[in-house]
Amino acid sequence: GAGVSQSPSNKVTEKGKDVELRCDPISGHTALYWYRQSLGQGLEFLIYFQGNSAPDKSGLPSDRFSAERTGGSVSTLTIQRTQQEDSAVYLCASSSTSGLGEQYFGPGTRLTVT
Amino acid sequence: QKEVEQNSGPLSVPEGAIASLNCTYSDRGSQSFFWYRQYSGKSPELIMFIYSNGDKEDGRFTAQLNKASQYVSLLIRDSQPSDSATYLCAVNRSGGSNYKLTFGKGTLLTVNP
Numbered sequence: 001g002a003g004v005s006q007s008p009s010n011k012v013t014e015k016g017k018d019v020e021l022r023c024d025p026i027s028g029h030t031a032l033y034w035y036r037q038s039l040g041q042g043l044e045f046l047i048y049f050q051g052n053s054a055p056d057k058s059g060l061p062s063d064r065f066s067a068e069r070t071g072g073s074v075s076t077l078t079i080q081r082t083q084q085e086d087s088a089v090y091l092c093a094s095s096s097t098s099g100l101g102e103q104y105f106g107p108g109t110r111l112t113v114t
Numbered sequence: 115q116k117e118v119e120q121n122s123g124p125l126s127v128p129e130g131a132i133a134s135l136n137c138t139y140s141d142r143g144s145q146s147f148f149w150y151r152q153y154s155g156k157s158p159e160l161i162m163f164i165y166s167n168g169d170k171e172d173g174r175f176t177a178q179l180n181k182a183s184q185y186v187s188l189l190i191r192d193s194q195p196s197d198s199a200t201y202l203c204a205v206n207r208s209g210g211s212n213y214k215l216t217f218g219k220g221t222l223l224t225v226n227p
Contacts, residue, residue: 043202100163107156
């Protein structure tokens, strides 16, 4: 079946502008995660949605970052007033509650803030 | 102490050798353990998971888990240049209905022809 999809694949924006990144999880997966990966660095957890529960926002680096998940499926990560340090690859993953928690990643969105 | 620790490498092995990648974790209550492979410029790809003590084999890959020592490893037999990538260890700390994983920073493996 289809995997996790993300759009856009690349985004170049000017400092101070807002951006929206989209994630479409694997059909039927109730858990969805956002990560950030800067060049040569590890995965930085941002936010986790699980079904209808309140999201775990503990990894969001500032109040400029927010995320929504509509209808338990598609998610949007919004970064307001982008800064150069926001430049990174933003990865989305999803998992099923019927497994052990194994996560499947999308291809990522490469964000460049100029 | 970091929650999930991996040697950053690079780990360099000749083609055909066994590559051994190691990971330690701090939470003794951790339930399940995952290995991801990440090629440069690509997203992580799940290659193995393990939840019981002992070995689990899948083709050229063997995952080993020792909960008493809080240690999980990945062995790659007959290493190929195409195995050159960063390998990420991930741990499900809470189990139950919480599926959040904690990732290590990864070990860069280079297989030399």
